[in-house]
Amino acid sequence: MPGNERATHVTARTPTDAVRDIPEATVARLPVYLRALTALADGGTVSCSSEQLATAAGVNSAKLRKDLSYLGSYGTRGVGYDVEYLRYQIAREIGVTQDWPVVIVGIGNLGHALANFSGFRSRGFRVVALLDADHTLHEQQVAGIVVRPFDDLEQIVRENDVAIGVISVPAFAAQDVADRMVSAGISSILNFAPIVLTVPPGVDVRKVDLSIELQILAYHEQRKAHGEPV
Amino acid sequence: MPGNERATHVTARTPTDAVRDIPEATVARLPVYLRALTALADGGTVSCSSEQLATAAGVNSAKLRKDLSYLGSYGTRGVGYDVEYLRYQIAREIGVTQDWPVVIVGIGNLGHALANFSGFRSRGFRVVALLDADHTLHEQQVAGIVVRPFDDLEQIVRENDVAIGVISVPAFAAQDVADRMVSAGISSILNFAPIVLTVPPGVDVRKVDLSIELQILAYHEQRKAHGEPV
DNA sequence: TCCGTTTTGTTCTCGCGTTCACAAACTCCT
DNA sequence: AGGAGTTTGTGAACGCGAGAACAAAACGGA
Ligand SMILES: NC(=O)c1ccc[n+]([C@@H]2O[C@H](COP(=O)([O-])OP(=O)(O)OC[C@H]3O[C@@H](n4cnc5c(N)ncnc54)[C@H](O)[C@@H]3O)[C@@H](O)[C@H]2O)c1
Ligand SMILES: NC(=O)c1ccc[n+]([C@@H]2O[C@H](COP(=O)([O-])OP(=O)(O)OC[C@H]3O[C@@H](n4cnc5c(N)ncnc54)[C@H](O)[C@@H]3O)[C@@H](O)[C@H]2O)c1
Numbered sequence: 001m002p003g004n005e006r007a008t009h010v011t012a013r014t015p016t017d018a019v020r021d022i023p024e025a026t027v028a029r030l031p032v033y034l035r036a037l038t039a040l041a042d043g044g045t046v047s048c049s050s051e052q053l054a055t056a057a058g059v060n061s062a063k064l065r066k067d068l069s070y071l072g073s074y075g076t077r078g079v080g081y082d083v084e085y086l087r088y089q090i091a092r093e094i095g096v097t098q099d100w101p102v103v104i105v106g107i108g109n110l111g112h113a114l115a116n117f118s119g120f121r122s123r124g125f126r127v128v129a130l131l132d133a134d135h136t137l138h139e140q141q142v143a144g145i146v147v148r149p150f151d152d153l154e155q156i157v158r159e160n161d162v163a164i165g166v167i168s169v170p171a172f173a174a175q176d177v178a179d180r181m182v183s184a185g186i187s188s189i190l191n192f193a194p195i196v197l198t199v200p201p202g203v204d205v206r207k208v209d210l211s212i213e214l215q216i217l218a219y220h221e222q223r224k225a226h227g228e229p230v
Numbered sequence: 231m232p233g234n235e236r237a238t239h240v241t242a243r244t245p246t247d248a249v250r251d252i253p254e255a256t257v258a259r260l261p262v263y264l265r266a267l268t269a270l271a272d273g274g275t276v277s278c279s280s281e282q283l284a285t286a287a288g289v290n291s292a293k294l295r296k297d298l299s300y301l302g303s304y305g306t307r308g309v310g311y312d313v314e315y316l317r318y319q320i321a322r323e324i325g326v327t328q329d330w331p332v333v334i335v336g337i338g339n340l341g342h343a344l345a346n347f348s349g350f351r352s353r354g355f356r357v358v359a360l361l362d363a364d365h366t367l368h369e370q371q372v373a374g375i376v377v378r379p380f381d382d383l384e385q386i387v388r389e390n391d392v393a394i395g396v397i398s399v400p401a402f403a404a405q406d407v408a409d410r411m412v413s414a415g416i417s418s419i420l421n422f423a424p425i426v427l428t429v430p431p432g433v434d435v436r437k438v439d440l441s442i443e444l445q446i447l448a449y450h451e452q453r454k455a456h457g458e459p460v
Numbered sequence: 461t462c463c464g465t466t467t468t469g470t471t472c473t474c475g476c477g478t479t480c481a482c483a484a485a486c487t488c489c490t
Numbered sequence: 491a492g493g494a495g496t497t498t499g500t501g502a503a504c505g506c507g508a509g510a511a512c513a514a515a516a517c518g519g520a
Binding site: 254255256292306309 | 509515
């Protein structure tokens, strides 16, 4: 859970935006709405209702409207939402109107796939470096980017003002990599290694864990099979 | 059970097992506990307290104890938990004491990484087939398994009693693949494509979405930068 | 056996998130 | 202009999950 132990004495910087505290559950859905809006825009849709958008995003329309209400009143009653306008407002709220520089550490099986993932650039991120401890990988190009030594981390973070790091190294090395990232100045980490990372306050960690997802599916699958002898 | 009312999750009632309705939030944490216990066991630990295990799993000890209480009373007051015993009980509850057969559809960048992922076998799953529509991939081996035509799906599902499918095809093809999976008999899907899948009731879908995770990080990162001028 | 220590299992309370339901606001048609 | 029809934005009710706090149970030592 990202800490919001700010709150104490924040003088509102922008007069227009009040300090709006968007619920975490809503934040997690905004990217889904953004994607749905992009798909609608690509399909030529100019305007849409909350019902349409909710269907495209796979949620309840009431939930969608409530979520959007945290951002402001960007719709028109009796009409709906302007797709392009709403898309921009959500992108601005998330912070993906400009690209975020990202480093990927661990260019093995998964790291290769991530480096080749085109969704990075199209969704507000730019891979500025691929790092690996294995020197046999250095100088090689992956997805058009040269793999560099892990020890270049600090320099790269400094020069590119990198705030977000991706960890795709084996579990035993993940905590070390995280520590180095944090001390280099990275404050948001996306972790693919199956291990619980410990980081200081102020640093956000999100994990993507394939095994956990499969095991959750297995639990429900077992229930289905068990309850229905057929 | 003559009724054909199929809600999302049928509450199965068996005479032996009391109706144990494990909260979804708890189900999502059980795999984490399982992994922590495995790590402790590998390290030679025979017994542990809820405090120890909670630390290893990155949660609050009260939450851990509450979660475990849904499974039963597997600890000893004043002593703690037997690591191996608890590990087995959780594995049994999740349903990973035997291996689940899994098919992976879409052997591109990501599919290759998934096929090579050793965590499958060690955590209760067995990849029985790799499928792709691209015939230039067929007959090739990936991670020791031959890539087969997508049209073999039905036969493979039938012969291996496959319940879980993984989708790592491009977004535009994902819904079609999901439909084919469902009609072939698969009832749990792990989807890596950035699209909302529509499936009939009784089929579980979980998504792993890299872009969404990054965008959530970006949102918080933007807030940090904005709220802290110092 | 009895008492202090330790740690589990559970109860209780609070806050967050979801959903319902409706007033407000906008468009269109007569 | 006015009324009918639509759709947004939001107040309120409700249910679930998180965490604190404590009673119950096991162990060990005297
Ligand atoms: N492959 C998958 O599909 C998959 C799926 C889910 C999770 N994961 C997890 O992702 C991680 C990577 O998986 P993988 O299959 O790519 O493994 P891999 O072994 O193929 O690649 C790991 C890479 O990390 C590098 N590395 C090791 N220690 C390092 C360090 N200290 N600093 C920098 N680089 C270092 C290695 O040189 C190697 O290139 C693992 O933790 C794995 O459990 C992988
Ligand atoms: N590469 C990543 O790190 C990454 C990360 C997150 C999400 N994703 C998503 O995962 C999916 C796959 O990504 P990728 O990088 O592996 O793409 P890719 O293009 O490398 O591979 C896609 C594979 O799917 C196959 N395919 C296409 N249509 C098919 C069909 N109808 N049936 C069977 N197979 C079919 C293609 O032949 C190809 O081999 C995409 O949706 C992507 O957005 C990828």
